[in-house]
Amino acid sequence: xxxxxxxxxxxxxxxxxxxxxxxxxxxxxxxxxxxxxxxxxxxxxxxxxxxxxxxxxxxxxxxxxxxxxxxxxxxxxxxxxxxxxxxxxxxxxxxxxxxxxxxxxxxxxxxxxxxxxxxxxxxxxxxxxxxxxxxxxxxxxxxxxxxxxxxxxxxxxxxxxxxxxxxxxxxxxxxxxxxxxxxxxxxxxxxxxxxxxxxxxxxxxxxxxxxxxxxxxxxxxxxxxxxxxxxxxxxxxxxxxxxxxxxxxxxxxxxxxxxxxxxxxxxxxxxxxxxxxxxxxxxxxxxxxxxxxxxxxxxxxxxxxxxxxxxxxxxxxxxxxxxxxxxxxxxxxxxxxxxxxxxxxxxxxxxxxxxxxxxxxxxxxxxxxxxxxxxxxxxx
Numbered sequence: 001x002x003x004x005x006x007x008x009x010x011x012x013x014x015x016x017x018x019x020x021x022x023x024x025x026x027x028x029x030x031x032x033x034x035x036x037x038x039x040x041x042x043x044x045x046x047x048x049x050x051x052x053x054x055x056x057x058x059x060x061x062x063x064x065x066x067x068x069x070x071x072x073x074x075x076x077x078x079x080x081x082x083x084x085x086x087x088x089x090x091x092x093x094x095x096x097x098x099x100x101x102x103x104x105x106x107x108x109x110x111x112x113x114x115x116x117x118x119x120x121x122x123x124x125x126x127x128x129x130x131x132x133x134x135x136x137x138x139x140x141x142x143x144x145x146x147x148x149x150x151x152x153x154x155x156x157x158x159x160x161x162x163x164x165x166x167x168x169x170x171x172x173x174x175x176x177x178x179x180x181x182x183x184x185x186x187x188x189x190x191x192x193x194x195x196x197x198x199x200x201x202x203x204x205x206x207x208x209x210x211x212x213x214x215x216x217x218x219x220x221x222x223x224x225x226x227x228x229x230x231x232x233x234x235x236x237x238x239x240x241x242x243x244x245x246x247x248x249x250x251x252x253x254x255x256x257x258x259x260x261x262x263x264x265x266x267x268x269x270x271x272x273x274x275x276x277x278x279x280x281x282x283x284x285x286x287x288x289x290x291x292x293x294x295x296x297x298x299x300x301x302x303x304x305x306x307x308x309x310x311x312x313x314x315x316x317x318x319x320x321x322x323x324x325x326x327x328x329x330x331x332x333x334x335x336x337x338x339x340x341x342x343x344x345x346x347x348x349x350x351x352x353x354x355x356x357x358x359x360x361x362x363x364x365x366x367x368x369x370x371x372x373x374x375x376x377x378x379x380x
Contacts (some may be wrong), residue, residue, distance in 0.1 A: 013248075018096040020045045020377050023109040025079075025102075027065070028330040031206055033264065034294050036060060037184055038123070041060060045378060048093060050112070066090075068112075071337035079143060082111025090116060097121060097156075097377045103128040107147040110154060118281060119156040124180070126161065126291030127210070129168045133193035133286055145220060152178075157376070161291035162313025179294035183375065185366035186294065192272075192303035200211065200233035200257075200302075202274040204267065204295045207240030210288045212280035212309065214331070216240075217249050219335035226336070231255045232275055232343050237262045250269055271302040276342045282329040292316060297364050300324075300356040305349050307338045317364065321324055323356035 028035060028050055046107035048065030052075045058065060068084045070077045078084050080270075090112065097119045104121065106122030112118035122242065130241055138145070152174055159164035159182040166179045202218075205211045224231055233255040236246070243258065250256040262270065271277070277299035281290045290315030299306050300317070306324040308314045320326035325342060327334040342349060 002270065016304050017044060017046050018378060019048055019093045019107075020094045021048050021050050021093070021098045021112070022063070023050045023098060023100040023112070025051060025054060025108055025238060026053045027051040028055055028061060030057060031061075032057070033057070034125075034184055036062070037186065037370070038099075038373055039051070039370060040187065041065075041367045042374050044159055045096065048095070050090075050098075050109075052108075071145050079108060082108075082115075084112065087112075087115055096379070098138055098378055099123070099373075100129070101125065103151075104142075104144045106151050106155060106158075107144045108292050110151050111145055114154065118198065119379070120151075120154060121157055121158040122155050123161065124165050124169060124291070126165060127284075127288040129160070129165045129172075129291075130289040130312075131287045135287075136171070159373075159376075161315055163349060164289075164313040164316070165291050172334045180376075182376075183292070183369055184294070184299060185364040185369040186297045187367070188301060188361060188365050189367075190247065190373070191361075193351040194303040194305075194357075196350065197273075197275045197304075198232075199275040199340065200235050201275045201343070202235050202237065202270065202277050203280075204237045204262075204298075205244055205279075205293070207236075208288075209284035209286075210281055210290065211238075211240075212282040213246050214249060215282070215330055215332050215335060216278055216280045217246065217256070218332035219255065219339060220253060222332055222336040223339055224253070226340070233257070234278075235270065235274070236257055237267060237270060261372050267298075268302070271299065271304060274302075274304055276305045276307060276339075278335075278339065279306060279314065280329075280335060281309050281311045281314065283311070284290070290314070295362060300360050303353055303357075305342050305353055306356070307335070307342050309335075311321060317356065317359055323359055324350065 021176040049061050049063055049065045052068050069078045087335045095118055098109050098113040099121045101123050103124055107257040121246045156180045157180050160181050166181050170176050220234055235257050237259045283289055289314040308318050309329045310326050311329050318326050325338040327338050
């Protein structure tokens with residue numbers, strides 16, 4: 001993707017605001033709309049998005065963009081050495097700070113922040129704090145492994161999307177004084193009050209190991225065998241490498257529909273018709289975990305009850321029988337029992353959603369969280 005307009009320099013900007021560099025190796029991946037949410041209410045800084053490559057969703061970014069390099073060879077050199085031919089342009093920006101996403105992004109942005117002499121803030125999102133591949137010893141260490149000790153020493157702070165992520169990093173030797181739990185949150189401008197709905201069950205997410213969709217299908221099969229009346233149906237909104245295997249697993253479950261990847265607008269429409277949302281996340285075979293799945297927050301905002309696993313940061317908002325249903329990971333029997341409970345009509349289900357929305361307003365308001373982040377990045 002070509003760069004969007006000229007970058008904003010500190011000298012010629014018509015709006016006298018400091019610049020913040022936002023780094024992600026690839027911007028914006030289809031499943032990473034949450035990156036935009038971090039900056040939803042920034043009003044005291046200009047954002048300049050820095051990346052090695054830009055995808056089709058980069059057009060959604062509210063700010064300027066700059067590539068670290070042009071061409072495959074320059075991108076390779078940037079990743080391996082930290083050298084970028086855009087350093088003079090970056091210095092002209094006189095950025096106040098660099099905010100990098102994911103642990104590897106922090107390692108890649110480290111040489112840039114050092115060369116500019118500015119603070120580096122790194123947000124860890126989940127799997128980047130848990131994957132076995134990040135910890136495994138190799139004959140040739142990864143970029144992240146080579147720069148980890150320097151990153152821990154130089155970075156001003158490590159922002160963690162859940163307390164679970166912060167705890168995992170602390171166990172790996174990250175300085176506890178630099179670990180900050182900072183929930184991303186979501187837009188709460190349009191909260192839907194809970195109501196009894198007779199729609200279908202809904203799963204939303206990428207079809208990968210950590211999402212646990214195979215366990216969900218196994219639970220649905222058990223539920224079908226136990227119930228004498230019609231099943232409510234299950235919609236699976238998402239795509240990914242496991243789609244073919246999951247379709248094969250559900251071939252004899254005619255009430256299961258695979259909807260594919262959905263735009264945020266379309267997803268809101270689907271949620272309005274759903275009965276409940278299921279989040280069966282688990283630790284993947286390679287150690288990959290969630291941070292705190294955004295779909296949990298979006299479902300609560302939509303007035304929907306959530307059935308989820310006791311995984312990663314999910315218990316930080318879902319308390320069993322209080323703000324939703326919480327079951328063990330990889331347990332189709334417990335999941336089936338919770339699904340059976342959530343589809344039963346009753347005021348107690350709606351009260352759980354009310355409780356969850358109260359919790360959502362307290363700590364997961366993106367407008368508030370974004371302002372907090374802006375103050376942190378500006379050192380205020």
